[in-house]
Amino acid sequence: xxxxxxxxxLAQRDTLLALGxxxxxxxxxxxxxxxxxxxxxxxxxxxxxxxGTAMRYIGxxxxxxxxxxxxxxxxxxxxFNITLSTLVGVLVLGTIQAELLMRPVRGKWLIRxxxxxxxxxxxxxxxxxxxxxxxxxxxxIDWMLRGMGLLGHPGALFGDFDNTFWLGRSGLALFSIILxxxxxxxxxxxxxxxxxxxxxxxxxxxxxxxxGAGYFRRLxxxxxPMLIPVFGVxxxxxxVFVFTDIATVFILTRGGPANATQVLPTLAFFTGVQGGSLGxxxxxxxxxxxxxxxxxxxxxxxxxxxEI
Amino acid sequence: xxxxxxxxxxxxxxxxPARRGGLYLATALFVVFxxxxxxxxxxxxxxxxxxxxxxxxxxxxxxxxxxxDNLRLLFEQTLFVxxxxxxxxxxxxxxxxxxxxxVPAAYGLARIAGGWGExxxxxxxxxxxxxxxxxxxPFSKVIAFLGLQNSLWALVVAxxxxxxxFCTWLLMGFFKGIPRDIEEQAMIDGHDRWSxxxxxxxxxxxxxxxxxxxxxxxxxxxxxxYALAFVTHSADKTISIAVPTELIRGDVYHWGPLxxxxxxxxxxxxxxxxxxxxxxxxxxTAVARD
Numbered sequence: 001x002x003x004x005x006x007x008x009x010l011a012q013r014d015t016l017l018a019l020g021x022x023x024x025x026x027x028x029x030x031x032x033x034x035x036x037x038x039x040x041x042x043x044x045x046x047x048x049x050x051x052g053t054a055m056r057y058i059g060x061x062x063x064x065x066x067x068x069x070x071x072x073x074x075x076x077x078x079x080f081n082i083t084l085s086t087l088v089g090v091l092v093l094g095t096i097q098a099e100l101l102m103r104p105v106r107g108k109w110l111i112r113x114x115x116x117x118x119x120x121x122x123x124x125x126x127x128x129x130x131x132x133x134x135x136x137x138x139x140x141i142d143w144m145l146r147g148m149g150l151l152g153h154p155g156a157l158f159g160d161f162d163n164t165f166w167l168g169r170s171g172l173a174l175f176s177i178i179l180x181x182x183x184x185x186x187x188x189x190x191x192x193x194x195x196x197x198x199x200x201x202x203x204x205x206x207x208x209x210x211x212g213a214g215y216f217r218r219l220x221x222x223x224x225p226m227l228i229p230v231f232g233v234x235x236x237x238x239x240v241f242v243f244t245d246i247a248t249v250f251i252l253t254r255g256g257p258a259n260a261t262q263v264l265p266t267l268a269f270f271t272g273v274q275g276g277s278l279g280x281x282x283x284x285x286x287x288x289x290x291x292x293x294x295x296x297x298x299x300x301x302x303x304x305x306x307e308i
Numbered sequence: 309x310x311x312x313x314x315x316x317x318x319x320x321x322x323x324x325p326a327r328r329g330g331l332y333l334a335t336a337l338f339v340v341f342x343x344x345x346x347x348x349x350x351x352x353x354x355x356x357x358x359x360x361x362x363x364x365x366x367x368x369x370x371x372x373x374x375x376x377d378n379l380r381l382l383f384e385q386t387l388f389v390x391x392x393x394x395x396x397x398x399x400x401x402x403x404x405x406x407x408x409x410x411v412p413a414a415y416g417l418a419r420i421a422g423g424w425g426e427x428x429x430x431x432x433x434x435x436x437x438x439x440x441x442x443x444x445x446p447f448s449k450v451i452a453f454l455g456l457q458n459s460l461w462a463l464v465v466a467x468x469x470x471x472x473x474f475c476t477w478l479l480m481g482f483f484k485g486i487p488r489d490i491e492e493q494a495m496i497d498g499h500d501r502w503s504x505x506x507x508x509x510x511x512x513x514x515x516x517x518x519x520x521x522x523x524x525x526x527x528x529x530x531x532x533x534y535a536l537a538f539v540t541h542s543a544d545k546t547i548s549i550a551v552p553t554e555l556i557r558g559d560v561y562h563w564g565p566l567x568x569x570x571x572x573x574x575x576x577x578x579x580x581x582x583x584x585x586x587x588x589x590x591x592x593t594a595v596a597r598d
Binding site (some may be wrong): 014015017018019020021022024025026028029032033035036037039040042043096097100101103105111112113114115116117118119120121122123124125126127128129130132133137138140143162183186187191192194195196229230232233236237240243244245246247250251265268269272273278281282285286288289292296300303304 | 331332334335338339341342343344345346348349352360361363364366367368408409410412413415416417419420425428432434435437438439440441442443444445446447448449450465466468469472473476501502526529530532533536537547548549551552563566567570571573574575577578579581582585586588589590592593595596
């Protein structure tokens with residue numbers, strides 16, 4: 001073709017074309033993620049409120065003030081407690097569920113749809129189902145417990161009231177939040193681990209079997225070590241999604257009773273948006289960043305280095 | 309790499325009847341754990357007020373005749389249809405923006421760019437991990453600066469910040485799966501690179517494009533925190549915040565319409581999502597593989 005006779009070489013034109021194709025996306029992301037990130041840092045270093053127009057530089061005062069607040073320290077503790085408990089639950093139950101789904105059963109598509117529902121349905125909508133399941137008067141779980149004689153008479157395992165008050169007592173409320181988070185993230189963990197199980201070369205497992213390794217030996221010494229990258233991926237996404245989630249706590253408890261289930265994301269919302277203290281709210285949310293960065297970099301470098 | 313079946317059957321090992329029974333029992337337990345809240349929503353949707361508000365009535369079945377009252381209330385006396393419509397509008401606009409930005413970016417990174425394509429790809433993937441929770445406070449100021457507060461456009465502008473990184477990453481995998489020879493042949497046949505991309509590569513990447521459409525849509529219709537922070541007018545809300553904030557007023561819970569609304573909005577999104585979950589998993593696990 002005559003028009004290819006340009007002063008640029010083919011490689012140079014390819015580079016230009018690649019840049020032209022990639023730049024719009026990069027620009028959009030950098031502008032709309034970059035500006036808020038910078039603003040978040042600026043706000044956290046200033047005294048700034050929704051109504052006020054002027055910002056006043058106060059250095060690290062927002063952060064030091066937060067560290068002196070018992071509610072904030074409690075929110076940090078809750079955030080880690082909820083995230084790590086969910087992580088353990090998802091890894092253990094997800095491995096079991098994935099092992100089960102490897103076997104042939106009838107009606108697999110329906111089972112698959114039902115098992116995936118907690119993850120595929122929007123979190124803020126399925127949380128409403130749990131609001132009903134854990135209601136202080138009408139809880140279907142309490143109804144079952146009463147039917148089984150575990151609730152509602154003197155000496156019953158779950159107490160002698162007619163209801164458990166799942167979301168009304170601090171320890172139980174925290175447990176409920178963890179339960180709902182495990183419920184919601186379990187499908188994601190399961191399908192990721194399942195993809196890993198399907199990727200394990202069958203001849204290696206069969207060779208181990210021929211060499212006399214029993215089921216548990218094969219599981220722990222052959223299959224699980226090969227699944228380490230997949231567990232890394234599960235940890236990464238479960239961590240990020242639970243650590244930064246706001247919908248579950250916001251809808252189920254609003255952080256109550258008496259801040260017993262308050263987490264950093266909800267605290268940031270109540271301080272920054274409803275309370276109008278933008279600076280304090282931004283500082284609260286910024287506490288998430290170092291942890292997220294550390295966890296992402298650690299797991300990513302771990303799982304990418306292990307690959308042969 | 310992109311189409312591995314994640315629920316593949318293994319040769320029947322559990323042939324023993326007792327083992328088989330155990331397998332079914334364990335699977336049933338997991339299914340009940342996952343689906344029970346949705347089942348309760350379904351039953352409650354068709355229960356009468358009196359049935360719902362009797363603590364001794366069986367919550368898992370009808371104690372009186374089923375009714376359509378909750379649905380009538382939801383569709384006729386709330387803005388439910390408006391909220392569904394808003395969600396659809398935002399979803400379609402976000403899908404369009406995502407396709408325009410992510411498709412060329414993914415192709416450029418997967419094919420044309422050399423070594424720095426891979427690095428930039430990981431960078432883009434990392435930006436997907438920057439959570440909206442971190443940004444919604446300053447982002448609401450940016451939205452106010454753009455004059456978009458209390459408008460669906462605020463969400464249309466904000467959502468591509470997570471759909472574009474995620475979809476670019478997914479599509480890079482798809483483009484890498486298409487053999488280079490095909491477009492080289494097209495270029496020998498007289499296409500330049502751009503037209504080879506448009507006429508040869510894109511049609512082959514159709515399953516990838518479908519995946520992107522579905523995920524840009526489901527991610528934006530499930531999003532909660534930006535919608536909660538940016539939109540406060542009832543009529544401008546999307547479904548994921550409208551149901552929990554508009555149908556619960558103070559301490560008054562209209563359980564019937566509330567659970568009906570949550571269920572009706574969840575199911576189409578869940579069905580769409582389920583069809584494409586294998587592509588999602590392939591994309592997520594690719595960080596460990598490439």
